Structures are given as structure tokens and as C-alpha cells.
Amino acid sequence: MSVLLQTPLPNAVHQGKVRDLYEFGDRLLIVATDRISAFDVVLPNGVPGKGAVLTQxxxxxxxxxxxxxxNHFLRLADGSAEDDLPFTLPEELIGRSTIVRKAERVPVECIVRGYMAGSAWAEYQKETTVCGIPLPPGIQESEPFPEPLFTPTTKAEVGHDENLSQEEFIKLVGTEVANALRIRSLALYKYGGNYARDRGIIIADTK
Known part of the structure; x- marks a missing residue:
């Protein structure tokens, strides 16, 4: 299986760390490549089939x-006439491409943490906080929080995403949008967490 790192199609509008976006009227074609992004850096080598797995x-x-x-999702692009694209989707992009509605992007990453794990645990050991949120002492690694934490960050095009305080978050997107993002992010985490838990999987945190 070959590695797909670039997708030279017409009407390109954006290249992210992993996904490439193409514009067609009121819709976008999103192609997930096999590029790897770790610690906010795109690595030189890819993983074969990674983009297809992410897309599915x-x-x-x-x-x-x-x-x-x-949400904005319309369909998985399969190379058929139903894709309604001005070209036939190349075979190597089938299975890793989606067609979506255009939507206004909010310049933050909405992260929900349900468990004391990963970077949350590292910060808590030093500061007794998670993303600047004070927490009581004595919480153990991998222990669930009484309630999931909403910890938004910046959405950096290059470099590292930065944690946002509640005040910074509201200043960036406004009170109404901030409240809506928090409520919807927590609702999605609750749904996904319950779905996974019923199948023996724990979603410690997600974005």
C-alpha cells in the first residue's frame, strides 16, 4: 500500500496538517492524506492508509x-455521479474523501477531558490544575473527573496550540458562541463516551 502525502486537485483552498480542502460552489471536498501530525508538527513520513481510516x-x-x-457532513465521496464534482475522483482518493457543506470555522479547538490522563496529568502533578483550572488535591492518574472539563485551545496553523482561559475564549469568539461551543462539545463527549463505554472502550478526552 502506497503512502498519499499530496493531493493535487483543482480548486484548492486550504492545506491543513493532515487534510486538504477543495472548493466547489457551496460545498467542500475534504481529502485526508497519510501525513502524520505529532506535537503540532507535520512529520516527513506518512502511514499507509491512515487517511482512509480517519475518514471512515x-x-x-x-x-x-x-x-x-x-453538522456539515453530506457524503463519503465514492467517485460516482452522485458526488456531483466537476471531475471524476481519482481512485486513490476514494475512501479518504468527504463532501461537506461550507460552514464558518470557529478559530478554536474544543477539547473535552473526562479523565486525568496525558497532558492533564502532567500539568496536575506540577500545578494541581488542568489547563489552568484549579482542582482538588489527591486525584489519581486515569481517574475520571466528577464532571468532564471543557478546555478550549487556539487553532494554530503552525506551531503549538495554546490553552485558552475562559476570559480569553469569550474574548476570541464572544459570549454566545462560547456558551454554545461548550454546551455542544460536552453533549458530544457524553454521547460518544456512553457509546464507547457500552463497547468496552474509554474515551479519556477528545477534540
Missing amino acids: ISAFWFDRTSAVVP
Whole structure:
């Protein structure tokens, strides 16, 4: 299996760390490449088939959660006439491409943490905080929080994403949008967490 790192299609509008975006009227074609992004850096080598796996997982969750929070997902692009693209999708992009509605992007990453794990545990050991949120002493690694924490960050095009305080978050997106993002992020985490837990999987945190 070959590694797909670039997707030279017409109408390119954005290249992210992993995904490439193409514009067609009121819709976008999103192609997930096999590029690897770790610690906010794109690595030189890819993982064969990674983009296809990411796309299938995304499509699964967009379909499952559309009743919780409406989303932009329209269909998995399969190279058929139903894609309604001005060209036939190359075979190597089938299975890793989605067609979505255009939507206004909010310049933050909405992260929900349900367990004391990863970077949360590292910070807590030093400061007794998680993303600047004070917590009581004595919480153990991998222990669930009494309630999930909403910890938004900046969405950096290059470099590291930075944690946002509640005040910084509101200043960036406004009170109404900030409240909506928090409520919807927690609702999605609750749904996904329950779905996974019923199948023996713990979602410690997600974005």
C-alpha cells in the first residue's frame, strides 16, 4: 500500500496538517492524506492508509451524532455521479474523501477531558490544575473527573496550540458562541463516551 502525502486537485483552498480542502460552489471536498501530525508538527513520513481510516471514523461519528449536534457532513465521496464534482475522483482518493457543506470555522479547538490522563496529568502533578483550572488535591492518574472539563485551545496553523482561559475564549469568539461551543462539545463527549463505554472502550478526552 502506497503512502498519499499530496493531493493535487483543482480548486484548492486550504492545506491543513493532515487534510486538504477543495472548493466547489457551496460545498467542500475534504481529502485526508497519510501525513502524520505529532506535537503540532507535520512529520516527513506518512502511514499507509491512515487517511482512509480517519475518514471512515469521521463519517461514522458525523452520522451517529447528527441528531445531537447538526453538522456539515453530506457524503463519503465514492467517485460516482452522485458526488456531483466537476471531475471524476481519482481512485486513490476514494475512501479518504468527504463532501461537506461550507460552514464558518470557529478559530478554536474544543477539547473535552473526562479523565486525568496525558497532558492533564502532567500539568496536575506540577500545578494541581488542568489547563489552568484549579482542582482538588489527591486525584489519581486515569481517574475520571466528577464532571468532564471543557478546555478550549487556539487553532494554530503552525506551531503549538495554546490553552485558552475562559476570559480569553469569550474574548476570541464572544459570549454566545462560547456558551454554545461548550454546551455542544460536552453533549458530544457524553454521547460518544456512553457509546464507547457500552463497547468496552474509554474515551479519556477528545477534540
